[in-house]
Amino acid sequence: MRKRKSQAEFVKWFGPVLDALRELGNTGKPKEVCEKIAEKENLTEDFLDQTLKSGTNRFENQVAWARQYLIWEGLLDSSVRGTWKLTERGRNTNLDYAAAHKLFLKWVEINQKARKTKTKEEIIEDQEEDSPETIEIPAEANLLSVLKSLSPKGFENICKELLREHNFEKVEVTGKSHDGGIDGYGVLEINPFVSFKVIFQCKRYEGSVSRSQVGDFRNSMLGRAEKGIILTTGTFTKEAEKEANREGAPPIELVDGNKLVQMFEKVQLGLKPKTVYEIDLNYFEKFKE
Structure with a gap:
């Protein structure tokens, strides 16, 4: 039986994401951020070429999860699609590994309360293997969980x-x-x-x-x-x-x-609307002939 993880590898990229965006002028495309981190951290080609079971690039997925946690913490602004942007707090925040890990544990606990069918270890494992876009958390349950977690x-x-x-x-x-x-x-x-x-x-x-x-x-x-x-x-x-x-x-x-x-x-206080598309299968039927 495989031992479940109690921590995630992507936590180490929290600080470098903030640093990379500062060097890029506080905004950047995902590819630019990854390239800047790879350059600053002297990452090898072998490491950068690693993939997950799904075929997704492992490093890019880890950086995407680092970004997601920084958004939850209010250090990144996700309002512009395809562009990563530091908030005012983010511009003035530096994270070493200890601070990043503390931030990580805070949001894992919040997510675990929102997804009651998952343990913290299972949530971490999901995040290590899947991208942020594929894991949905019910907004209502998550909002109440967040509110209950406040002082x-x-x-x-x-x-x-x-x-x-x-x-x-x-x-x-x-x-x-x-x-x-x-x-x-x-x-x-x-x-x-x-x-x-x-x-x-x-x-x-x-x-x-x-x-x-x-x-x-x-x-x-x-x-x-x-x-x-x-x-x-x-x-x-x-x-x-x-x-x-x-x-x-x-x-x-x-x-x-x-x-x-x-x-x-x-x-929309503390909430961002999200558009979800449903496939109209009838539309595609005529193209099967």
């Missing part, structure tokens, strides 16, 4: 960004640990004459938010805002939903994991 402070701050993208103004995170469950506040302008002060709470949950938690949040809201929002990566119990909409009480807007994903998708 509590990080989740609060990304919720702040999300509300801003949805036209909230003056959005701030309180940064206080004992503020009655209030994590931040903002203003939502309905029209030039009407606006609401809103407070929000962020719960990076696996499970469900309970009725009592909604009630406690409302009590903290009284006298401080006209409306409240609870955002969670989890769900809400039926009793929590009833409490949020209880007649005669200030309304609480509930945003569960599914709605949270939809909100991110609507404004």
Whole structure:
């Protein structure tokens, strides 16, 4: 039985990819980046000619995976097809092997949570043998996994960004640990004459938010805002939903994991749209005769 890998060979190219792009003026074609790395690292022809079982060039595939991890980390911009480009962070980031390996482990864990049928070792093995384009990760599952992997402070701050993208103004995170469950506040302008002060709470949950938690949040809201929002990566119990909409009480807007994903998708916050083509077999039938 073949021993599964606990690390990937392509990690060693994280730093060289950044270095190569800097030398190329912060942008470059894949072939240019590979050639620059080969030149700087004095790679032999024998090494550069190695192929995977699929026939794909091994070195070029490893560099492609290095690029993918750097994109996930926000060091490369993938918005222009066929061109690799450093982001502002990427231009100012240098990675030695230790830093690259730490980055690698972070994203392997995120991917493993998104692809629950795969172990970390199996994911690494897949990446060693296949190109980034052939391995798909469900966007919804991956987004929630990424959000759950954030620190509590990080989740609060990304919720702040999300509300801003949805036209909230003056959005701030309180940064206080004992503020009655209030994590931040903002203003939502309905029209030039009407606006609401809103407070929000962020719960990076696996499970469900309970009725009592909604009630406690409302009590903290009284006298401080006209409306409240609870955002969670989890769900809400039926009793929590009833409490949020209880007649005669200030309304609480509930945003569960599914709605949270939809909100991110609507404004494309941290997400890039991808076009997928399906073959129209009927079109090709007439050319078989």
